[in-house]
Amino acid sequence: xxxxxxxxxxxxxxxxxxxxxxxxxxxxxxxxxxxxxxxxxxxxxxxxxxxxxxxxxxxxxxxxxxxxxxxxxxxxxxxxxxxxxxxxxxxxxxxxxxxxxxxxxxxxxxxxxxxxxxxxxxxxxxxxxxxxxxxxxxxxxxxxxxxxxxxxxxxxxxxxxxxxxxxxxxxxxxxxxxxxxxxxxxxxxxxxxxxxxxxxxxxxxxxxxxxxxxxxxxxxxxxxxxxxxxxxxxxxxxxxxxxxxxxxxxxxxxxxxxxxxxxxxxxxxxxxxxxxxxxxxxxxxxxxxxxxxxxxxxxxxxxxxxxxxxxxxxxxxxxxxxxxxxxxxxxxxxxxxxxxxxxxxxxxxxxxxxxxxxxxxxxxxxxxxxxxxxxxxxxxxxxxxxxxxxxxxxxxxxxxxxxxxxxxxxxxxxxxxxxxxxxxxx
Amino acid sequence: xxxxxxxxxxxxxxxxxxxxxxxxxxxxxxxxxxxxxxxxxxxxxxxxxxxxxxxxxxxxxxxxxxxxxxxxxxxxxxxxxxxxxxxxxxxxxxxxxxxxxxxxxxxxxxxxxxxxxxxxxxxxxxxxxxxxxxxxxxxxxxxxxxxxxxxxxxxxxxxxxxxxxxxxxxxxxxxxxxxxxxxxxxxxxxxxxxxxxxxxxxxxxxxxxxxxxxxxxxxxxxxxxxxxxxxxxxxxxxxxxxxxxxxxxxxxxxxxxxxxxxxxxxxxxxxxxxxxxxxxxxxxxxxxxxxxxxxxxxxxxxxxxxxxxxxxxxxxxxxxxxxxxxx
Numbered sequence: 126x127x128x129x130x131x132x133x134x135x136x137x138x139x140x141x142x143x144x145x146x147x148x149x150x151x152x153x154x155x156x157x158x159x160x161x162x163x164x165x166x167x168x169x170x171x172x173x174x175x176x177x178x179x180x181x182x183x184x185x186x187x188x189x190x191x192x193x194x195x196x197x198x199x200x201x202x203x204x205x206x207x208x209x210x211x212x213x214x215x216x217x218x219x220x221x222x223x224x225x226x227x228x229x230x231x232x233x234x235x236x237x238x239x240x241x242x243x244x245x246x247x248x249x250x251x252x253x254x255x256x257x258x259x260x261x262x263x264x265x266x267x268x269x270x271x272x273x274x275x276x277x278x279x280x281x282x283x284x285x286x287x288x289x290x291x292x293x294x295x296x297x298x299x300x301x302x303x304x305x306x307x308x309x310x311x312x313x314x315x316x317x318x319x320x321x322x323x324x325x326x327x328x329x330x331x332x333x334x335x336x337x338x339x340x341x342x343x344x345x346x347x348x349x350x351x352x353x354x355x356x357x358x359x360x361x362x363x364x365x366x367x368x369x370x371x372x373x374x375x376x377x378x379x380x381x382x383x384x385x386x387x388x389x390x391x392x393x394x395x396x397x398x399x400x401x402x403x404x405x406x407x408x409x410x411x412x413x414x415x416x417x418x419x420x421x422x423x424x425x426x427x428x429x430x431x432x433x434x435x436x437x438x439x440x441x442x443x444x445x446x447x448x449x450x451x452x453x454x455x456x457x458x459x460x461x462x463x464x465x466x467x468x469x470x471x472x473x474x475x476x477x478x479x480x481x482x483x484x485x486x487x488x489x490x491x492x493x494x495x496x497x498x499x500x501x502x503x504x505x506x507x508x509x510x511x512x513x514x515x516x517x518x519x520x521x522x523x524x525x526x527x528x529x530x531x532x533x534x535x536x537x538x539x540x541x542x543x544x545x546x547x548x549x550x551x
Numbered sequence: 552x553x554x555x556x557x558x559x560x561x562x563x564x565x566x567x568x569x570x571x572x573x574x575x576x577x578x579x580x581x582x583x584x585x586x587x588x589x590x591x592x593x594x595x596x597x598x599x600x601x602x603x604x605x606x607x608x609x610x611x612x613x614x615x616x617x618x619x620x621x622x623x624x625x626x627x628x629x630x631x632x633x634x635x636x637x638x639x640x641x642x643x644x645x646x647x648x649x650x651x652x653x654x655x656x657x658x659x660x661x662x663x664x665x666x667x668x669x670x671x672x673x674x675x676x677x678x679x680x681x682x683x684x685x686x687x688x689x690x691x692x693x694x695x696x697x698x699x700x701x702x703x704x705x706x707x708x709x710x711x712x713x714x715x716x717x718x719x720x721x722x723x724x725x726x727x728x729x730x731x732x733x734x735x736x737x738x739x740x741x742x743x744x745x746x747x748x749x750x751x752x753x754x755x756x757x758x759x760x761x762x763x764x765x766x767x768x769x770x771x772x773x774x775x776x777x778x779x780x781x782x783x784x785x786x787x788x789x790x791x792x793x794x795x796x797x798x799x800x801x802x803x804x805x806x807x808x809x810x811x812x813x814x815x816x817x818x819x820x821x822x823x824x825x826x827x828x829x830x831x832x833x834x835x836x837x838x839x840x841x842x843x844x845x846x847x848x849x850x851x852x853x854x855x856x857x858x859x860x861x862x863x864x865x866x867x868x869x870x871x872x873x874x875x876x877x878x
Contacts, residue, residue, distance in 0.1 A: 188674070211664070211673050236664070240673060296644050348861065356590060356643055360799075360860045363792055367853025371846050480788075484655055487648050526659040529652040536649055537637040 164380045166244045167212060167237040168203030171196045173225045173251040182217040183249075185237065195220075212237040214247045225251050242473055243381045261517075263395035268513045270396045274471070276509025277409035280502040281464035282482065283489040284416055285457030287501035290490065291433030292446075292453045294355040295345065299366035300486065301479030303458050305373055307333045307465025308474035312382040330462040337458020340365070341451065349450075366480070373476040385470035405467040412463060413502055416456070420498055425452060433497075485512065485525065488532035494541055507531075557825035559698040564817040568705070568777040571712030572598075573817070575770030576790075577797045577809035578719050582763035585803035586727055587756060588739030590643045593634070593650030594767055594794050596657045599786035600627040601768025602775040603661065603670065609679040611669055616682040620772065627768035630657075631761040639756045651788065662783040675782030683776060705777070712773040716810060719766050724806050726762075735759055736804075789849065796856045802869030811867060816855075824848055 167185050171178045177200025184193045185204045196202040206212060216233040218226075227233050228250040237245035286300050310332040314325035344365065348358055388399030420426040431439040432449045440446045468474060468482075489508040493500025508528050515527035564570055576598050583591040604623030608614040614622065638649045660666070662673045670676070689703040701709070726732050734755055737745040746752050775781040793816075801812025827844045830836050839847075865871045 296648070353861075356647075357860055357864060359590075359644060359647065360795065361857050363795070364853045364856030364858075364860065367789075367792060368850055368857065369853075371850035371853065374846050375843055375850075484648075484652055488652065491645070491648060520663050520665045522663045522665075523659055526656040529656040532652050533638070533649050533656075536641060536645055540641055540645060 163205035163207045164243055165206045165209060165239045166203055167206060167214060167239070167247055168201070168244070169247045169249065171200040171202065171216075171249055171251065177201065178222060178225060178251065180220065180222075182220045184215045184217070185212045186215070187212045206239065209239045209243075212239060212245075216249050221251075228252060259395075264517060265514075266395050267397075268517055269510065270393070270398065272510035272513035273506065274402060274406055274509070275513055276506030277406055277413065278464050278467050278471075279482070279485060279489050279509050280413055280505035281409055281467070282461045283486045283493075283501040283505040284413070284498050285461040285464075286486055287490045287493070287498055288429070288433075288453045288457045291497070292429065292436070292450050293345065293349065294358075295362065296355070296359045296487075298359065298362040298483065299340070299369055300461060301481075301483035302366055302369040302373065303333045303337060303461040304465040304468065304479035304482055305370070305474065305476055306336055306479075307462035308384065308469030308478055309373060309377045309382070309465075309476070310462075311466045311469045312377070312384045312474065316382075316384055316386070326463075326466045329466045330459050333462020333465065334455055334459045337454045337461070338451070341454040345454075346447070346450075366483075370476060370480060377476060379476060381473045381475040382469070383473050401470050405471055408463070409467060412460060416460065416498065417502075419456070425449070429453060481525075484532075485528050488528050491532055492535050553829065557822060557829065560825050561818045561822040563699040564821040565814045566709060566713065567817060568709050568712050569774060570813050570817045571709070571716050572770045572774035572777075573794060573797055574716050574810050574813035575712075575719060575773060576767040576794045577801070577813055578716070578723060578806070579763035579765075579767035579770065580794050580798050581803060581806070581809050582723065582735075582759050582766065585798065585805070585808075586732065586735045586739060587759040588643070589639070589756065589760065590647040591650050591760070591763070592647045592788075592791055592795075593652075593654030595786040595788065595790040596630065596650075596654035597627045597764040597767035598771030598774065598790065599654075599657065599661065599783075600630050601765075601771030602781045602786075603676075604768065605772045606676040606679040606775065606781045607669060609682060610676055616686070619679075619682070623768050623772050624765045627764045627771075628761050631764035632757065635757045635760040639753060639760065651791070654786070654791065655788070658783050658786050661786070670783075671781075673783060675780060675784075677780040679781070680776055680779040708773065708777045712777075715769055715773065719769070720806050720810060723766075727806070731755075731758075739804075789852075792856065793852055796852055796859070799859045799864065799866055800855065802866030804870070805866070805868045808866055808868045815867070819855075820848055820851065823851060 171181055171183075177196070177198060179196055179198045179200065181196045181202075182193060183196065183202055183204070184191065185206060186192075187206070187208070187210045190206065190208070192204050192206060194202050194204050204214075214235050214237050216227075218233050232250055235247050235249065237247050239245050282300065282304055285303070286297060289295055289297055289300075307329045310329040311325055314320045314328050315322055318325075320328070344361075345358070348361065353361075385401050388401035390397060390399050391403060392398075418426075420430060428439065428444045428449050429452070431442070431444060432446055436446050439449075465474070465479065468478065485508055486505075489505035490501050491504070492507055493502065493504025508531070511531050512524050512528045515524050519527060576594055579597065580591060580594050583589040583594075601623040604626035605619045608619035608622035609616070612622075634650065634653055638646055641649065661670050663670075664672045666672070684704050684707065687704060687707040689707055691703050693700050693702060694706050727735070734745060734750055737748075737750075738752055738755055742752055745755075771786075774785070797812045797816045798809050799812075800816055801808030801810065824844055824847075827836065827839070827847065828841060831839050831841055831844060859866065
């Protein structure tokens, strides 16, 4: 397959539905029995030769749930649904006006995937079919750009995991919750309270930092003092991640939040992007550069690397290991909070965002070599690219799975990671 | 508040079919972690393969119940081999990350819409219990046990589930006291020493992984058989971590531990949930609504897991000397 074909009808563009999606504000969190308060929305605009088609019956079903609506005068329609899931959306062909027909036979039954977001656009295509192609090279460029964007964001959080693992030996399963916290505090400050975007970002990063510092002081430091084994600490971190995740759910609610809104579109050749994405990438790159300088040029950074290498030896040369670990927790949680802010601005976020990313972060850290900060960056960018480029070959739903398979393969072939030092692993 | 109802619900959990399913999976994990020291964070995948093996064999291939059970066992056995052969040579924490990654990747595959005709994608599969329930010798009707009542099929699946628990427990009791079981414990305590004695450590680990995995797949089959629905969302990481909590609650290197751990765990969850729901209805917890009480349930799971590992890693029945989180 060297060409990807996108079918579109002669009469309308996906753009209509996208605009519609952007103007649909996030619905309230709690689903009562009143359909107007349902948190999830399926919608679209039914057009025939650029003219809205009114009074067509559209039905959404999932298991026992069923809801029906009619298109309005301008062809637009929406159905509120209570739960996430993949809904089947059916257009009743018998209600189409004379002269209008589906572009494809069977095109009146489509799927609306509400497992990741709270809005799904469903576009029924009327009129004669036209075939429009995006050539494979352009597809590749688009995926490459998305992969780089993802990789930079993952790198910010992965460095945090890597630094903490390097200095304390803890594989922290509660790391994803710092990403979620950053994104959700950003949501409270920026779209909800309407604060300045930079002030909001600073507050979100601060919240994540305080969370990281406190959890080290209250939980991990006492456990280190008891000389708890690293595997035991890993299981404690799993328990802690569950607690933290459900507290986030109780505090912020379960719906997916739109944080960044629409940026101004910018086209870079075949890649259609916006200013939010470009600024995010720039900020991530600057932050990563800052960490690299910190680790290689400053005294504290050098001490950090010494502790990572051999904590006992570092302590014997007069380095205060506990102080370094405190600094590492602060830096790591600040970077991870920033990753959450950037993720939230570009995509949407909810209480599970960080947990969904966690395995990718582990994949990145392991890929680069556990405990090396530069390795984590390289690993994260590779994972970001793999995840996005895999979409060219396998179903989109499987893109995370691709990264996990890569992780497993790397562990088997080169368990010390791409940049890790060779040592006995088994 | 209706205390009697809360207590009845709690007692119902003690013999609940989901409790039996989790206990089976926890017994499997006891073989992996308790006796061999393998950090398997993908137990949900073994249970899922049992469930999918059974339901796909029944629905797509129209196999009878016994062949479908074998399909479920075989699926998770093969998965254990595929997972184990490359990864059991790795360090313990790497094994943890690989198993959790493999379990998640498998779940993504089960929910992918491309294979919907076989797996039912995110909606899952349902109505695959006919061949199994046709075995039910119990006459039709409602059966009242005092604290709860159930239909003949609900009673049947409970009997089968708990019988499997007993069979698995007896099997593991003798297995872990055999020479073979002593080698496993030796691997847990000091792998190199066992290797120095000329034992093939890798082969023992693979065998342990396969045996624990197939027991967990029985748990998966029991789990989906009670409601005859099998959805990919069931088999997430929450499932795995609940099994870990149950195992650590009872005691990892014991046979009785996972069984009592599972009963205590679900009874405790149900009791706190009913009490909190009662308090919410009485308006004593104004900052919560009923839906949030269910969320606090999971919060408790995490809290129990943390506190157990910190303060009583050997669990209710365990011997502190027998529990080592190696590494």
